[in-house]
Amino acid sequence: MFDWKSFEEFFGGKLPFMEMENGTPSESWVENYVQGVLKNIPTATNKNNLIKHDIFQTHNFVFIKIAIPKHIRIRDLQVSVSQNQIRIEGLPENQHHIIKLPEIVKSQESKAKFKNGILQIKVRKNNDDLKFHDVYISYE
Template sequence: MVKWDDMEQWMKKQQLPRGFEALKDTGWVERYVKSMMANAMPEKPAMPGSSNAETFETHHFIVIKWKLPRGVHPSSLRLFVREDRIRIEGLPEQKRETIELPKQVYPRVCRALCQDGVLQIKLRKKPFDRRYYETPIRY
């Protein structure tokens, strides 16, 4: 059983309001939780060069529209697909474009079309498996 004095000491260490003052103003709880979440979950770094890609998501597909840079001919492009991202090669100066996908996809089920200076990529999403699988426990 935790004594109230121990709780106040803990709250003092956490720089939280003392005693019943904590129950009057609940804003400190929100600030405390926000700071805990900000420290616990680091921001994901942005992928370089993926600013000109538009991503659309339907029930079964992910569609990406990527505008070709000037001077790039569609026949010089190479498209590589992974479960979590795509990579476009064949850009000027040996550059690559990497676009991270919002959901996992089947890499081999992909269609790409270049039309009017826009590369359109259609990827089939992997379904979310809700089944449980039993795993033996060692002891």
């Protein structure tokens, strides 16, 4: 059996985090330590969570439905689409919201419509075969 008393003496006294049960360290100190660390982590407030969205897809399209809260002016919003994400700008306090898309899309073939508090974005999937391009190798 390990001599915990000698271990503590080697490190200059009783270790504050190590509780003993029957001469062996209790596992509860790990739980207590982790809980103590978690309590001291500052809570991150993600202002990007001002809006919630749902994504669904068909064979050819990705649809994104975004519930816009009443305090957000819809006419202030701007929607931008890249190959793999959508960015919503114009939210309060100059915030923006990024939505990662489940598929590569054709960003130029996008439409957005606002009706009854819902912003719906329709984007065509890029079903084209991924093209490879030959790259010249120089030999030295």
